Amino acid sequence: MRKKVKSLLAAVLCLTMAAAAMTGCGASKEAEKVTVTFMNGEETLGSTETEAGKVLDPSAYDSYESAEDADFLGWYETPTYLEASLMDLTTATFTEDTTLYGCFQSNNMTEDTRAWYIVGTSAAGTLAQTNWAADVDDATKELFRLQPTGNEVNEFAITIDLYAGDQFQIIHDWNWDGQKGFGYVKEYDENQIVNGGGLSGNDNTSNINVNEDGNYTITLTTNPDDEAQDGVAIVRNGDAAEAEAAAVEEETYEIKENTGVKVKGSWVEDWSELKDLDKVSEGVYEITMDLAAGTELYFSVFEDDTDTGFGLKAENVTDDASKALLEEGYNVKVAEDGTYTFTIDLTANTIAVSK
Structure with a gap:
Protein backbone atom coordinates (compact mmCIF):
# COMPACT_ATOMS: atom_id res chain seq x y z
CA MET A 1 0.00 0.00 0.00
CA ARG A 2 2.86 2.35 0.89
CA LYS A 3 4.45 1.76 -2.50
CA LYS A 4 1.22 2.72 -4.24
CA VAL A 5 0.92 5.92 -2.19
CA LYS A 6 4.53 6.82 -2.91
CA SER A 7 4.05 6.12 -6.60
CA LEU A 8 0.90 8.24 -6.64
CA LEU A 9 2.64 11.15 -4.86
CA ALA A 10 5.56 10.94 -7.27
CA ALA A 11 3.20 11.01 -10.24
CA VAL A 12 1.36 14.04 -8.85
CA LEU A 13 4.69 15.83 -8.23
CA CYS A 14 5.84 15.16 -11.79
CA LEU A 15 2.57 16.43 -13.23
CA THR A 16 2.79 19.53 -11.04
CA MET A 17 6.35 20.27 -12.17
CA ALA A 18 5.45 19.68 -15.80
CA ALA A 19 2.50 22.02 -15.51
CA ALA A 20 4.69 24.66 -13.86
CA ALA A 21 7.25 24.34 -16.62
CA MET A 22 4.56 24.70 -19.29
CA THR A 23 3.09 27.68 -17.44
CA GLY A 24 6.58 29.27 -17.24
CA CYS A 25 7.09 28.84 -20.99
CA GLY A 26 3.73 30.32 -21.76
CA ALA A 27 4.44 33.35 -19.54
CA SER A 28 7.87 34.17 -21.05
CA LYS A 29 8.31 37.88 -21.83
CA GLU A 30 7.54 38.79 -25.42
CA ALA A 31 10.52 40.18 -27.32
CA GLU A 32 10.65 44.00 -27.18
CA LYS A 33 9.61 45.76 -30.37
CA VAL A 34 10.96 49.07 -31.72
CA THR A 35 9.87 51.23 -34.64
CA VAL A 36 12.24 52.55 -37.31
CA THR A 37 10.91 55.47 -39.37
CA PHE A 38 12.36 56.46 -42.75
CA MET A 39 12.39 60.08 -43.95
CA ASN A 40 13.27 62.00 -47.10
CA GLY A 41 13.63 65.56 -45.86
CA GLU A 42 10.35 66.34 -44.12
CA GLU A 43 8.47 63.58 -45.97
CA THR A 44 7.81 60.34 -44.10
CA LEU A 45 8.50 57.47 -46.47
CA GLY A 46 7.26 54.78 -44.09
CA SER A 47 8.17 52.82 -40.97
CA THR A 48 8.73 49.26 -39.84
CA GLU A 49 8.45 47.46 -36.52
CA THR A 50 11.27 45.13 -35.63
CA GLU A 51 12.58 43.13 -32.71
CA ALA A 52 15.03 45.12 -30.59
CA GLY A 53 18.64 44.14 -31.19
CA LYS A 54 17.98 42.49 -34.56
CA VAL A 55 19.17 43.58 -38.01
CA LEU A 56 16.40 44.82 -40.28
CA ASP A 57 15.29 42.70 -43.18
CA PRO A 58 16.19 44.58 -46.40
CA SER A 59 12.59 44.27 -47.57
CA ALA A 60 11.66 46.72 -44.79
CA TYR A 61 13.51 49.63 -46.45
CA ASP A 62 14.61 48.69 -50.00
CA SER A 63 11.65 50.45 -51.60
CA TYR A 64 12.55 53.73 -49.84
CA GLU A 65 16.02 53.91 -51.38
CA SER A 66 14.98 55.22 -54.76
CA ALA A 67 13.71 58.60 -55.89
CA GLU A 68 13.08 60.10 -59.30
CA ASP A 69 16.20 61.67 -60.86
CA ALA A 70 18.27 61.21 -57.70
CA ASP A 71 20.99 58.94 -56.35
CA PHE A 72 20.59 57.42 -52.89
CA LEU A 73 23.68 58.07 -50.74
CA GLY A 74 22.73 56.41 -47.46
CA TRP A 75 20.69 56.48 -44.25
CA TYR A 76 21.67 58.91 -41.48
CA GLU A 77 20.54 59.40 -37.90
CA THR A 78 20.77 63.19 -38.29
CA PRO A 79 18.76 65.33 -40.74
CA THR A 80 21.97 67.18 -41.66
CA TYR A 81 23.64 63.92 -42.76
CA LEU A 82 26.62 64.10 -40.40
CA GLU A 83 29.21 61.56 -41.46
CA ALA A 84 29.35 60.10 -37.94
CA SER A 85 25.63 59.33 -38.10
CA LEU A 86 25.76 57.24 -41.31
CA MET A 87 24.11 53.86 -40.69
CA ASP A 88 24.94 50.54 -42.36
CA LEU A 89 21.59 48.78 -42.26
CA THR A 90 23.15 45.43 -43.16
CA THR A 91 24.72 45.34 -39.68
CA ALA A 92 22.95 48.02 -37.60
CA THR A 93 20.59 47.06 -34.77
CA PHE A 94 18.13 49.21 -32.84
CA THR A 95 17.24 49.21 -29.16
CA GLU A 96 14.76 52.11 -29.26
CA ASP A 97 12.46 53.90 -31.69
CA THR A 98 14.66 55.55 -34.32
CA THR A 99 14.22 57.98 -37.22
CA LEU A 100 16.52 57.64 -40.21
CA TYR A 101 17.03 60.28 -42.90
CA GLY A 102 17.71 59.25 -46.48
CA CYS A 103 20.27 61.34 -48.36
CA PHE A 104 19.21 61.72 -51.99
CA GLN A 105 21.41 63.69 -54.39
CA SER A 106 19.61 65.06 -57.41
CA ASN A 107 20.99 64.22 -60.84
CA ASN A 108 19.86 67.70 -61.95
CA MET A 109 21.50 69.71 -59.17
CA THR A 110 21.36 73.48 -59.47
CA GLU A 111 24.76 75.02 -60.21
CA ASP A 112 26.12 77.02 -57.29
CA THR A 113 27.23 80.39 -58.68
CA ARG A 114 27.99 81.93 -55.28
CA ALA A 115 31.52 83.02 -54.33
CA ASP A 239 53.79 71.79 -42.23
CA ALA A 240 52.88 75.46 -42.55
CA ALA A 241 55.43 78.11 -43.38
CA GLU A 242 57.03 79.62 -40.30
CA ALA A 243 54.85 82.56 -39.32
CA GLU A 244 55.76 85.85 -37.82
CA ALA A 245 53.64 86.61 -34.78
CA ALA A 246 51.15 89.27 -35.70
CA ALA A 247 50.56 92.27 -33.51
CA VAL A 248 47.21 92.00 -31.76
CA GLU A 249 45.45 95.10 -32.99
CA GLU A 250 47.79 97.35 -31.03
CA GLU A 251 47.10 100.20 -33.43
CA THR A 252 44.37 102.61 -32.45
CA TYR A 253 41.46 103.53 -34.63
CA GLU A 254 41.57 106.89 -36.40
CA ILE A 255 38.56 108.62 -34.90
CA LYS A 256 36.42 110.67 -37.27
CA GLU A 257 33.42 112.92 -36.90
CA ASN A 258 30.88 110.12 -37.38
CA THR A 259 32.76 107.35 -35.56
CA GLY A 260 30.62 105.26 -33.23
CA VAL A 261 30.70 101.93 -31.41
CA LYS A 262 28.02 99.24 -31.37
CA VAL A 263 27.84 95.99 -29.44
CA LYS A 264 26.27 92.67 -30.39
CA GLY A 265 26.09 89.53 -28.34
CA SER A 266 24.54 86.25 -27.32
CA TRP A 267 21.60 87.85 -25.49
CA VAL A 268 19.82 87.03 -28.76
CA GLU A 269 20.37 83.63 -30.31
CA ASP A 270 21.69 84.80 -33.69
CA TRP A 271 23.61 87.87 -32.44
CA SER A 272 21.47 89.95 -34.80
CA GLU A 273 20.74 92.86 -32.42
CA LEU A 274 23.14 95.81 -32.35
CA LYS A 275 23.12 98.31 -29.48
CA ASP A 276 24.70 101.77 -29.72
CA LEU A 277 27.18 102.93 -27.12
CA ASP A 278 26.94 106.52 -25.86
CA LYS A 279 29.83 108.85 -26.63
CA VAL A 280 31.09 110.27 -23.33
CA SER A 281 34.20 112.05 -24.61
CA GLU A 282 36.47 112.09 -27.65
CA GLY A 283 37.14 108.45 -28.54
CA VAL A 284 35.41 107.07 -25.42
CA TYR A 285 32.06 105.24 -25.57
CA GLU A 286 29.98 103.58 -22.87
CA ILE A 287 26.99 101.31 -22.34
CA THR A 288 25.31 99.78 -19.27
CA MET A 289 23.48 96.47 -19.65
CA ASP A 290 21.69 93.87 -17.52
CA LEU A 291 23.24 90.53 -18.51
CA ALA A 292 22.95 86.88 -17.54
CA ALA A 293 26.02 84.87 -16.63
CA GLY A 294 27.79 83.53 -19.72
CA THR A 295 26.57 86.27 -22.08
CA GLU A 296 29.18 87.03 -24.76
CA LEU A 297 29.74 90.42 -26.39
CA TYR A 298 31.70 91.83 -29.33
CA PHE A 299 32.23 95.55 -29.94
CA SER A 300 32.44 96.97 -33.48
CA VAL A 301 33.48 100.40 -34.73
CA PHE A 302 31.10 102.04 -37.19
CA GLU A 303 31.23 105.06 -39.44
CA ASP A 304 27.61 106.16 -39.69
CA ASP A 305 25.92 102.79 -40.35
CA THR A 306 28.90 101.10 -41.97
CA ASP A 307 30.87 98.46 -40.07
CA THR A 308 34.54 99.34 -40.46
CA GLY A 309 35.74 95.84 -39.56
CA PHE A 310 37.64 97.20 -36.55
CA GLY A 311 36.51 95.29 -33.47
CA LEU A 312 37.29 94.88 -29.79
CA LYS A 313 36.98 91.65 -27.85
CA ALA A 314 38.36 89.85 -24.79
CA GLU A 315 41.99 90.52 -25.65
CA ASN A 316 41.27 94.26 -25.41
CA VAL A 317 40.36 93.93 -21.72
CA THR A 318 43.71 94.71 -20.13
CA ASP A 319 43.16 95.69 -16.47
CA ASP A 320 42.90 93.06 -13.72
CA ALA A 321 39.73 94.49 -12.16
CA SER A 322 37.86 94.10 -15.45
CA LYS A 323 39.29 90.65 -16.14
CA ALA A 324 38.05 89.47 -12.74
CA LEU A 325 34.47 90.02 -13.89
CA LEU A 326 34.86 87.91 -17.01
CA GLU A 327 35.34 84.32 -18.11
CA GLU A 328 38.10 83.39 -20.52
CA GLY A 329 37.21 83.29 -24.21
CA TYR A 330 37.50 84.97 -27.58
CA ASN A 331 34.61 87.37 -26.91
CA VAL A 332 33.96 89.41 -23.78
CA LYS A 333 32.05 86.93 -21.58
CA VAL A 334 30.53 87.96 -18.24
CA ALA A 335 30.96 85.54 -15.35
CA GLU A 336 27.83 86.30 -13.32
CA ASP A 337 24.33 87.75 -13.61
CA GLY A 338 24.35 91.49 -13.07
CA THR A 339 24.38 95.05 -14.36
CA TYR A 340 27.60 95.80 -16.24
CA THR A 341 29.08 98.99 -17.66
CA PHE A 342 31.46 98.67 -20.61
CA THR A 343 33.73 101.58 -21.48
CA ILE A 344 35.45 101.53 -24.87
CA ASP A 345 38.49 103.78 -25.30
CA LEU A 346 39.44 103.91 -28.98
CA THR A 347 42.45 106.10 -28.20
CA ALA A 348 43.96 103.19 -26.26
CA ASN A 349 42.07 100.35 -27.96
CA THR A 350 40.83 99.00 -24.59
CA ILE A 351 37.66 97.81 -22.88
CA ALA A 352 37.05 98.51 -19.20
CA VAL A 353 34.32 96.59 -17.34
CA SER A 354 32.60 97.47 -14.07
CA LYS A 355 29.69 95.90 -12.17
Whole structure:
Protein backbone atom coordinates (compact mmCIF):
# COMPACT_ATOMS: atom_id res chain seq x y z
CA MET A 1 0.00 0.00 0.00
CA ARG A 2 2.86 2.35 0.89
CA LYS A 3 4.45 1.76 -2.50
CA LYS A 4 1.22 2.72 -4.24
CA VAL A 5 0.92 5.92 -2.19
CA LYS A 6 4.53 6.82 -2.91
CA SER A 7 4.05 6.12 -6.60
CA LEU A 8 0.90 8.24 -6.64
CA LEU A 9 2.64 11.15 -4.86
CA ALA A 10 5.56 10.94 -7.27
CA ALA A 11 3.20 11.01 -10.24
CA VAL A 12 1.36 14.04 -8.85
CA LEU A 13 4.69 15.83 -8.23
CA CYS A 14 5.84 15.16 -11.79
CA LEU A 15 2.57 16.43 -13.23
CA THR A 16 2.79 19.53 -11.04
CA MET A 17 6.35 20.27 -12.17
CA ALA A 18 5.45 19.68 -15.80
CA ALA A 19 2.50 22.02 -15.51
CA ALA A 20 4.69 24.66 -13.86
CA ALA A 21 7.25 24.34 -16.62
CA MET A 22 4.56 24.70 -19.29
CA THR A 23 3.09 27.68 -17.44
CA GLY A 24 6.58 29.27 -17.24
CA CYS A 25 7.09 28.84 -20.99
CA GLY A 26 3.73 30.32 -21.76
CA ALA A 27 4.44 33.35 -19.54
CA SER A 28 7.87 34.17 -21.05
CA LYS A 29 8.31 37.88 -21.83
CA GLU A 30 7.54 38.79 -25.42
CA ALA A 31 10.52 40.18 -27.32
CA GLU A 32 10.65 44.00 -27.18
CA LYS A 33 9.61 45.76 -30.37
CA VAL A 34 10.96 49.07 -31.72
CA THR A 35 9.87 51.23 -34.64
CA VAL A 36 12.24 52.55 -37.31
CA THR A 37 10.91 55.47 -39.37
CA PHE A 38 12.36 56.46 -42.75
CA MET A 39 12.39 60.08 -43.95
CA ASN A 40 13.27 62.00 -47.10
CA GLY A 41 13.63 65.56 -45.86
CA GLU A 42 10.35 66.34 -44.12
CA GLU A 43 8.47 63.58 -45.97
CA THR A 44 7.81 60.34 -44.10
CA LEU A 45 8.50 57.47 -46.47
CA GLY A 46 7.26 54.78 -44.09
CA SER A 47 8.17 52.82 -40.97
CA THR A 48 8.73 49.26 -39.84
CA GLU A 49 8.45 47.46 -36.52
CA THR A 50 11.27 45.13 -35.63
CA GLU A 51 12.58 43.13 -32.71
CA ALA A 52 15.03 45.12 -30.59
CA GLY A 53 18.64 44.14 -31.19
CA LYS A 54 17.98 42.49 -34.56
CA VAL A 55 19.17 43.58 -38.01
CA LEU A 56 16.40 44.82 -40.28
CA ASP A 57 15.29 42.70 -43.18
CA PRO A 58 16.19 44.58 -46.40
CA SER A 59 12.59 44.27 -47.57
CA ALA A 60 11.66 46.72 -44.79
CA TYR A 61 13.51 49.63 -46.45
CA ASP A 62 14.61 48.69 -50.00
CA SER A 63 11.65 50.45 -51.60
CA TYR A 64 12.55 53.73 -49.84
CA GLU A 65 16.02 53.91 -51.38
CA SER A 66 14.98 55.22 -54.76
CA ALA A 67 13.71 58.60 -55.89
CA GLU A 68 13.08 60.10 -59.30
CA ASP A 69 16.20 61.67 -60.86
CA ALA A 70 18.27 61.21 -57.70
CA ASP A 71 20.99 58.94 -56.35
CA PHE A 72 20.59 57.42 -52.89
CA LEU A 73 23.68 58.07 -50.74
CA GLY A 74 22.73 56.41 -47.46
CA TRP A 75 20.69 56.48 -44.25
CA TYR A 76 21.67 58.91 -41.48
CA GLU A 77 20.54 59.40 -37.90
CA THR A 78 20.77 63.19 -38.29
CA PRO A 79 18.76 65.33 -40.74
CA THR A 80 21.97 67.18 -41.66
CA TYR A 81 23.64 63.92 -42.76
CA LEU A 82 26.62 64.10 -40.40
CA GLU A 83 29.21 61.56 -41.46
CA ALA A 84 29.35 60.10 -37.94
CA SER A 85 25.63 59.33 -38.10
CA LEU A 86 25.76 57.24 -41.31
CA MET A 87 24.11 53.86 -40.69
CA ASP A 88 24.94 50.54 -42.36
CA LEU A 89 21.59 48.78 -42.26
CA THR A 90 23.15 45.43 -43.16
CA THR A 91 24.72 45.34 -39.68
CA ALA A 92 22.95 48.02 -37.60
CA THR A 93 20.59 47.06 -34.77
CA PHE A 94 18.13 49.21 -32.84
CA THR A 95 17.24 49.21 -29.16
CA GLU A 96 14.76 52.11 -29.26
CA ASP A 97 12.46 53.90 -31.69
CA THR A 98 14.66 55.55 -34.32
CA THR A 99 14.22 57.98 -37.22
CA LEU A 100 16.52 57.64 -40.21
CA TYR A 101 17.03 60.28 -42.90
CA GLY A 102 17.71 59.25 -46.48
CA CYS A 103 20.27 61.34 -48.36
CA PHE A 104 19.21 61.72 -51.99
CA GLN A 105 21.41 63.69 -54.39
CA SER A 106 19.61 65.06 -57.41
CA ASN A 107 20.99 64.22 -60.84
CA ASN A 108 19.86 67.70 -61.95
CA MET A 109 21.50 69.71 -59.17
CA THR A 110 21.36 73.48 -59.47
CA GLU A 111 24.76 75.02 -60.21
CA ASP A 112 26.12 77.02 -57.29
CA THR A 113 27.23 80.39 -58.68
CA ARG A 114 27.99 81.93 -55.28
CA ALA A 115 31.52 83.02 -54.33
CA TRP A 116 32.73 81.16 -51.23
CA TYR A 117 35.38 82.46 -48.83
CA ILE A 118 37.22 81.40 -45.69
CA VAL A 119 37.06 84.16 -43.04
CA GLY A 120 38.17 84.30 -39.45
CA THR A 121 40.96 85.40 -37.18
CA SER A 122 44.61 84.52 -36.64
CA ALA A 123 47.43 85.76 -34.45
CA ALA A 124 50.09 84.43 -36.80
CA GLY A 125 48.75 83.86 -40.31
CA THR A 126 47.26 85.67 -43.27
CA LEU A 127 43.74 84.69 -42.21
CA ALA A 128 43.83 87.73 -39.91
CA GLN A 129 43.38 89.92 -43.00
CA THR A 130 39.78 88.76 -43.34
CA ASN A 131 38.88 89.90 -39.80
CA TRP A 132 35.63 87.92 -39.84
CA ALA A 133 34.47 89.36 -43.18
CA ALA A 134 35.37 92.94 -42.40
CA ASP A 135 35.19 95.66 -45.05
CA VAL A 136 38.27 94.81 -47.15
CA ASP A 137 39.14 95.42 -50.79
CA ASP A 138 38.27 92.92 -53.51
CA ALA A 139 41.90 91.93 -54.04
CA THR A 140 42.16 90.82 -50.41
CA LYS A 141 38.88 88.92 -50.62
CA GLU A 142 40.16 87.04 -53.66
CA LEU A 143 43.11 85.67 -51.64
CA PHE A 144 40.65 83.78 -49.45
CA ARG A 145 38.21 82.61 -52.09
CA LEU A 146 37.55 78.90 -52.56
CA GLN A 147 37.93 77.98 -56.23
CA PRO A 148 35.92 75.37 -58.20
CA THR A 149 37.87 72.12 -58.30
CA GLY A 150 36.41 70.80 -61.54
CA ASN A 151 36.10 67.37 -59.92
CA GLU A 152 32.33 67.50 -59.53
CA VAL A 153 29.45 69.94 -59.60
CA ASN A 154 29.54 72.50 -56.77
CA GLU A 155 32.88 71.52 -55.25
CA PHE A 156 35.17 74.36 -54.13
CA ALA A 157 38.54 74.33 -52.38
CA ILE A 158 41.35 76.45 -50.99
CA THR A 159 44.80 75.53 -49.67
CA ILE A 160 46.06 77.79 -46.90
CA ASP A 161 48.51 77.87 -44.00
CA LEU A 162 46.66 77.81 -40.66
CA TYR A 163 48.05 78.02 -37.14
CA ALA A 164 47.04 76.75 -33.71
CA GLY A 165 44.46 79.13 -32.29
CA ASP A 166 43.10 80.22 -35.68
CA GLN A 167 39.31 80.32 -35.94
CA PHE A 168 37.30 80.40 -39.14
CA GLN A 169 34.07 79.71 -41.00
CA ILE A 170 33.09 79.49 -44.66
CA ILE A 171 30.74 82.16 -46.04
CA HIS A 172 29.42 83.12 -49.46
CA ASP A 173 29.54 86.52 -51.15
CA TRP A 174 31.25 88.05 -48.11
CA ASN A 175 28.14 87.93 -45.91
CA TRP A 176 26.97 85.67 -43.11
CA ASP A 177 23.74 84.39 -44.61
CA GLY A 178 24.13 80.62 -44.92
CA GLN A 179 27.49 80.41 -43.14
CA LYS A 180 29.22 77.03 -42.85
CA GLY A 181 30.52 76.43 -39.35
CA PHE A 182 31.76 73.31 -37.57
CA GLY A 183 28.43 71.51 -37.96
CA TYR A 184 29.09 71.17 -41.69
CA VAL A 185 32.57 69.66 -41.26
CA LYS A 186 32.25 66.01 -42.25
CA GLU A 187 35.88 65.02 -42.73
CA TYR A 188 38.66 66.12 -40.36
CA ASP A 189 41.21 64.93 -37.80
CA GLU A 190 39.95 65.65 -34.28
CA ASN A 191 43.53 66.24 -33.13
CA GLN A 192 43.87 69.06 -35.65
CA ILE A 193 40.38 70.60 -35.87
CA VAL A 194 37.83 71.17 -33.07
CA ASN A 195 34.48 72.82 -32.48
CA GLY A 196 35.13 76.38 -31.34
CA GLY A 197 31.56 77.30 -30.43
CA GLY A 198 30.32 80.85 -30.80
CA LEU A 199 27.24 82.79 -31.84
CA SER A 200 24.01 80.88 -31.21
CA GLY A 201 25.47 77.65 -29.84
CA ASN A 202 24.26 75.82 -32.95
CA ASP A 203 27.07 73.65 -34.36
CA ASN A 204 26.24 74.81 -37.89
CA THR A 205 27.23 78.35 -36.92
CA SER A 206 30.02 77.43 -34.50
CA ASN A 207 33.58 78.47 -35.25
CA ILE A 208 36.05 75.95 -36.62
CA ASN A 209 39.20 76.02 -34.46
CA VAL A 210 42.68 74.92 -35.51
CA ASN A 211 44.65 72.88 -32.98
CA GLU A 212 47.78 72.19 -35.02
CA ASP A 213 49.85 74.39 -37.33
CA GLY A 214 49.78 73.14 -40.89
CA ASN A 215 49.11 73.65 -44.55
CA TYR A 216 45.47 72.66 -45.04
CA THR A 217 43.17 72.05 -47.96
CA ILE A 218 39.57 72.96 -47.22
CA THR A 219 37.00 71.53 -49.61
CA LEU A 220 33.36 72.60 -49.67
CA THR A 221 30.59 70.73 -51.49
CA THR A 222 27.19 72.37 -51.81
CA ASN A 223 23.69 71.55 -52.98
CA PRO A 224 21.67 74.77 -53.44
CA ASP A 225 18.52 72.64 -53.53
CA ASP A 226 19.18 71.05 -50.12
CA GLU A 227 21.56 72.88 -47.77
CA ALA A 228 21.57 69.90 -45.40
CA GLN A 229 23.75 68.08 -47.93
CA ASP A 230 26.47 70.75 -47.82
CA GLY A 231 29.72 69.50 -46.35
CA VAL A 232 33.27 70.60 -45.55
CA ALA A 233 36.38 68.42 -45.61
CA ILE A 234 39.61 69.62 -43.97
CA VAL A 235 42.86 67.81 -44.73
CA ARG A 236 46.31 68.69 -43.40
CA ASN A 237 48.88 68.40 -46.21
CA GLY A 238 52.02 69.10 -44.21
CA ASP A 239 53.79 71.79 -42.23
CA ALA A 240 52.88 75.46 -42.55
CA ALA A 241 55.43 78.11 -43.38
CA GLU A 242 57.03 79.62 -40.30
CA ALA A 243 54.85 82.56 -39.32
CA GLU A 244 55.76 85.85 -37.82
CA ALA A 245 53.64 86.61 -34.78
CA ALA A 246 51.15 89.27 -35.70
CA ALA A 247 50.56 92.27 -33.51
CA VAL A 248 47.21 92.00 -31.76
CA GLU A 249 45.45 95.10 -32.99
CA GLU A 250 47.79 97.35 -31.03
CA GLU A 251 47.10 100.20 -33.43
CA THR A 252 44.37 102.61 -32.45
CA TYR A 253 41.46 103.53 -34.63
CA GLU A 254 41.57 106.89 -36.40
CA ILE A 255 38.56 108.62 -34.90
CA LYS A 256 36.42 110.67 -37.27
CA GLU A 257 33.42 112.92 -36.90
CA ASN A 258 30.88 110.12 -37.38
CA THR A 259 32.76 107.35 -35.56
CA GLY A 260 30.62 105.26 -33.23
CA VAL A 261 30.70 101.93 -31.41
CA LYS A 262 28.02 99.24 -31.37
CA VAL A 263 27.84 95.99 -29.44
CA LYS A 264 26.27 92.67 -30.39
CA GLY A 265 26.09 89.53 -28.34
CA SER A 266 24.54 86.25 -27.32
CA TRP A 267 21.60 87.85 -25.49
CA VAL A 268 19.82 87.03 -28.76
CA GLU A 269 20.37 83.63 -30.31
CA ASP A 270 21.69 84.80 -33.69
CA TRP A 271 23.61 87.87 -32.44
CA SER A 272 21.47 89.95 -34.80
CA GLU A 273 20.74 92.86 -32.42
CA LEU A 274 23.14 95.81 -32.35
CA LYS A 275 23.12 98.31 -29.48
CA ASP A 276 24.70 101.77 -29.72
CA LEU A 277 27.18 102.93 -27.12
CA ASP A 278 26.94 106.52 -25.86
CA LYS A 279 29.83 108.85 -26.63
CA VAL A 280 31.09 110.27 -23.33
CA SER A 281 34.20 112.05 -24.61
CA GLU A 282 36.47 112.09 -27.65
CA GLY A 283 37.14 108.45 -28.54
CA VAL A 284 35.41 107.07 -25.42
CA TYR A 285 32.06 105.24 -25.57
CA GLU A 286 29.98 103.58 -22.87
CA ILE A 287 26.99 101.31 -22.34
CA THR A 288 25.31 99.78 -19.27
CA MET A 289 23.48 96.47 -19.65
CA ASP A 290 21.69 93.87 -17.52
CA LEU A 291 23.24 90.53 -18.51
CA ALA A 292 22.95 86.88 -17.54
CA ALA A 293 26.02 84.87 -16.63
CA GLY A 294 27.79 83.53 -19.72
CA THR A 295 26.57 86.27 -22.08
CA GLU A 296 29.18 87.03 -24.76
CA LEU A 297 29.74 90.42 -26.39
CA TYR A 298 31.70 91.83 -29.33
CA PHE A 299 32.23 95.55 -29.94
CA SER A 300 32.44 96.97 -33.48
CA VAL A 301 33.48 100.40 -34.73
CA PHE A 302 31.10 102.04 -37.19
CA GLU A 303 31.23 105.06 -39.44
CA ASP A 304 27.61 106.16 -39.69
CA ASP A 305 25.92 102.79 -40.35
CA THR A 306 28.90 101.10 -41.97
CA ASP A 307 30.87 98.46 -40.07
CA THR A 308 34.54 99.34 -40.46
CA GLY A 309 35.74 95.84 -39.56
CA PHE A 310 37.64 97.20 -36.55
CA GLY A 311 36.51 95.29 -33.47
CA LEU A 312 37.29 94.88 -29.79
CA LYS A 313 36.98 91.65 -27.85
CA ALA A 314 38.36 89.85 -24.79
CA GLU A 315 41.99 90.52 -25.65
CA ASN A 316 41.27 94.26 -25.41
CA VAL A 317 40.36 93.93 -21.72
CA THR A 318 43.71 94.71 -20.13
CA ASP A 319 43.16 95.69 -16.47
CA ASP A 320 42.90 93.06 -13.72
CA ALA A 321 39.73 94.49 -12.16
CA SER A 322 37.86 94.10 -15.45
CA LYS A 323 39.29 90.65 -16.14
CA ALA A 324 38.05 89.47 -12.74
CA LEU A 325 34.47 90.02 -13.89
CA LEU A 326 34.86 87.91 -17.01
CA GLU A 327 35.34 84.32 -18.11
CA GLU A 328 38.10 83.39 -20.52
CA GLY A 329 37.21 83.29 -24.21
CA TYR A 330 37.50 84.97 -27.58
CA ASN A 331 34.61 87.37 -26.91
CA VAL A 332 33.96 89.41 -23.78
CA LYS A 333 32.05 86.93 -21.58
CA VAL A 334 30.53 87.96 -18.24
CA ALA A 335 30.96 85.54 -15.35
CA GLU A 336 27.83 86.30 -13.32
CA ASP A 337 24.33 87.75 -13.61
CA GLY A 338 24.35 91.49 -13.07
CA THR A 339 24.38 95.05 -14.36
CA TYR A 340 27.60 95.80 -16.24
CA THR A 341 29.08 98.99 -17.66
CA PHE A 342 31.46 98.67 -20.61
CA THR A 343 33.73 101.58 -21.48
CA ILE A 344 35.45 101.53 -24.87
CA ASP A 345 38.49 103.78 -25.30
CA LEU A 346 39.44 103.91 -28.98
CA THR A 347 42.45 106.10 -28.20
CA ALA A 348 43.96 103.19 -26.26
CA ASN A 349 42.07 100.35 -27.96
CA THR A 350 40.83 99.00 -24.59
CA ILE A 351 37.66 97.81 -22.88
CA ALA A 352 37.05 98.51 -19.20
CA VAL A 353 34.32 96.59 -17.34
CA SER A 354 32.60 97.47 -14.07
CA LYS A 355 29.69 95.90 -12.17
